[in-house]
Amino acid sequence: MIEEFKNYVNKYDMNNVDIKLKYDHSFRVMELSENLAKKLNLDEENVKLAKLIGLLHDYGRFEQLRIYNTYNDAKSIDHANYATQILFDNNEIRKFIDKTDYDHIIKVAINNHNKYVIEDGLNEQELVHSKIIRDTDKIDIFKIVIDLPEMQMKDTDEDFSAKVIEQFNNKESINRKYIKNKNDLILSRIGFIHDIYYKDSIQHILDHKLIDKLYENIENKEKFKKYFQDIKKYMLDFVKDDNNVR
Numbered sequence: 001m002i003e004e005f006k007n008y009v010n011k012y013d014m015n016n017v018d019i020k021l022k023y024d025h026s027f028r029v030m031e032l033s034e035n036l037a038k039k040l041n042l043d044e045e046n047v048k049l050a051k052l053i054g055l056l057h058d059y060g061r062f063e064q065l066r067i068y069n070t071y072n073d074a075k076s077i078d079h080a081n082y083a084t085q086i087l088f089d090n091n092e093i094r095k096f097i098d099k100t101d102y103d104h105i106i107k108v109a110i111n112n113h114n115k116y117v118i119e120d121g122l123n124e125q126e127l128v129h130s131k132i133i134r135d136t137d138k139i140d141i142f143k144i145v146i147d148l149p150e151m152q153m154k155d156t157d158e159d160f161s162a163k164v165i166e167q168f169n170n171k172e173s174i175n176r177k178y179i180k181n182k183n184d185l186i187l188s189r190i191g192f193i194h195d196i197y198y199k200d201s202i203q204h205i206l207d208h209k210l211i212d213k214l215y216e217n218i219e220n221k222e223k224f225k226k227y228f229q230d231i232k233k234y235m236l237d238f239v240k241d242d243n244n245v246r
Helices: 002-009 017-039 044-056 061-068 079-089 103-112 124-147 162-169 182-195 199-207 210-216 221-240
Strands: none
Touching (some): 044 124, 079 103, 182 210, 199 210
């Protein structure tokens, strides 16, 4: 599985920092997904499935960058749908898994990993894998934004957009169509927390101090202080709750 993925990505320019970014991201999300599946006490087959979905969730990114020279879906193509198109229309999925039993779950989970909300009508197994990949993808996005200088979001003097504030205060994930400036973007990133499903995912974010590290990158800390405090309280309340999943 891993060798097949490496063979696929090696067709692209690994000296390109954007290709390398998604290559490394794919392996980290694979590991995060495997670990989360184990913490959720899934059986061995579903742990392997979560690991595979984690590895392949951004399979469409490499062709997206080659063709459109951007990772911006709005200016190119939906990278999740493109991933499943490449994997299943070309039958490339068989390079990674022999069984056809899980094809629909893989397709559903990958297609849902970047959407504003998970589609309705999924069965329990489809929903679990969709939630796992959405959680682990967001966790690693936090890491990328913190660790890579070129990805760090610098605040400005701009005001937050009213709709962004409204969604944040309602503990909703912020819809990208309402993001009008860099400060909105920062708020949308920490607002990712409102779209995290599993207590173990929130605990991982707390243990690795990901939100604290994001706050350290903010220059105008006073402007953002309330929102970071609100999100920390939300996380602490989440892990204290008896429910393991929202």
